[in-house]
Amino acid sequence: MNSSEGSGPIRLLSLDGGGVHELSSLMILRDIMDKVNEGQPQGHRLEPCDVFDLIGGTGTGGLVALMLGRLRMKLEDVEKEYIQLSKQVAANYTKVGFFKLNGVFDSGVLEHEIRRIIPAEPVELGTPEKQEPLVETPGQHKPCKVFVFTQHQGDQAPAILRTYITEDEVSNKESKDAELWEAAFATYAVRPFFRPDGIVKIAGQPITDDSSRTPNPIARVYHEAHHVWPHHVDFFLLSIGTGRGPQLRQMSSMGTLSRALRSMAEKSEKATQEFVQRHQQMLDNHRLFRFSVEKKLDVNESKVHHTLTSEVEAYLESFEIASEIESCVEELKREIQGMAPLNLIGRELLQPQNYAVIVILVSSTMINIVTVPIAAQLSANVAK
Numbered sequence: 461m462n463s464s465e466g467s468g469p470i471r472l473l474s475l476d477g478g479g480v481h482e483l484s485s486l487m488i489l490r491d492i493m494d495k496v497n498e499g500q501p502q503g504h505r506l507e508p509c510d511v512f513d514l515i516g517g518t519g520t521g522g523l524v525a526l527m528l529g530r531l532r533m534k535l536e537d538v539e540k541e542y543i544q545l546s547k548q549v550a551a552n553y554t555k556v557g558f559f560k561l562n563g564v565f566d567s568g569v570l571e572h573e574i575r576r577i578i579p580a581e582p583v584e585l586g587t588p589e590k591q592e593p594l595v596e597t598p599g600q601h602k603p604c605k606v607f608v609f610t611q612h613q614g615d616q617a618p619a620i621l622r623t624y625i626t627e628d629e630v631s632n633k634e635s636k637d638a639e640l641w642e643a644a645f646a647t648y649a650v651r652p653f654f655r656p657d658g659i660v661k662i663a664g665q666p667i668t669d670d671s672s673r674t675p676n677p678i679a680r681v682y683h684e685a686h687h688v689w690p691h692h693v694d695f696f697l698l699s700i701g702t703g704r705g706p707q708l709r710q711m712s713s714m715g716t717l718s719r720a721l722r723s724m725a726e727k728s729e730k731a732t733q734e735f736v737q738r739h740q741q742m743l744d745n746h747r748l749f750r751f752s753v754e755k756k757l758d759v760n761e762s763k764v765h766h767t768l769t770s771e772v773e774a775y776l777e778s779f780e781i782a783s784e785i786e787s788c789v790e791e792l793k794r795e796i797q798g799m800a801p802l803n804l805i806g807r808e809l810l811q812p813q814n815y816a817v818i819v820i821l822v823s824s825t826m827i828n829i830v831t832v833p834i835a836a837q838l839s840a841n842v843a844k
Contacts, residue, residue: 468795469694469747473512473528474681476728476752477519477647478702480546484753485700486524486539487772492698493535495789496796507534509604511796512698514688516681518674521702522608522647523574529606530596530623530640531578545573571645578641591639596623607684608647609677610667619667620680621646626687638662676701676728678735678750696791697742701728701752728752749788751781 475485489508497505508515509532517525527538549570578592607622620628621643622635642660646667660667674680678699685695732750742748753775775781 469696470514470685470689470692471512471792471795472681472685472695472697473508473515473525474676474678474697474699475515475517475521475525476677476699476701477517477521477675478728479520480550481702481768482520482524483539483542483546483768484772485521485702486535486542487769488700488751488753488776490535490539491776492785492789492792495785496792506796507532511792512604514605514607514681514685516607516609516677516684518609518647518677518680520648521677522610523644525606525608526623526640526644526647527577529604530594532604541577545570545577548573567649570649571641574641574644574648578644591641593636594621594623594638594640594643595625595635605688608643609674609680610643610646612665613668619662619665620684621662621667624688634662634665634667642667674727674731676731678731682735682739694747695742696747696795697749698788699732699748699750701732701750703753746787746791749784749791751784751788 473489475482478485493506493508493511496511500506508528512529515525515529517523524538524542527533527541528535533541549565551569605622605624607620607624610619610621611617612619619634620631621638622631625632625635642662646660646662649668676699678697681699682695682697685692729752732752736743736748736750739748753772776785
């Protein structure tokens, strides 16, 4: 199903970091995937790991990328687990001083929750636990490459942790030495929101999150794709953000946390604007889509679960965004199913219960509609 196996565009998914607001990006992705799956036969629902060839994330978006791509979890399960994790982490919030930046969340709670989501591999009784490695065994599953952005604690040099091997020997060593839970912990434990005593060491180097500096990985995802597929020229990039950050009036009540989130949101949108300026042709050719809730979201962890859904739904239902979502879905389905955009042939005709594929042949003088059995595995084509 992945396009890297064929001649279609390489499909890329870029996920911003944004704390509990990561839920908004999951809701947006769920809406897109629900529409992608319209018309799919029962029991054949596509998940992000089936659709995207490469998923890259930073901060909390890195954890989600690993859950979706490396663990191949269902999107609904990722959403449930993320809600559970964020609630547990938020429940152990500790205010340290009035102006201090460090030590607001408990790293131990985060590690416990991540290890719960990513359990150790089963072993024989009496033998040490065997942790799931970050790098995937070649040929083990359908290809869906995942990488997350972190940094070395000392010099703050970028550290890219991948689930696959590249020609970069330094990066390969870190990726090979990393356990999956360590990569997830390193990318989620956003500085300065977590205590520094929970920093993990990979290949002997302390590795920390990089999202406070680069919360939007859109350019890095695009660059990585060119590095992995140097001879490919056609790329489809879906970038999902986590909202614009807290309202100004919330700044005084949440202090450092609020200001940091707002700064990350501003950096994220700036990165998007710069990328679009450099790659306007991708936008014009419907190869680039970016979605992020435009309203400033609440930073109160105890309230956000109750209010986020309505904000995201309002965003998705707005005319402009709904139209962009439709265009994004049509491009994805065009490549996935090898057929023309479904709005040209009528979505209601392609429901699984009809057990038929509709083929529309368009000429200068006539339009013919032909039905054939699904067993023939024919796809719809539009020819002018």
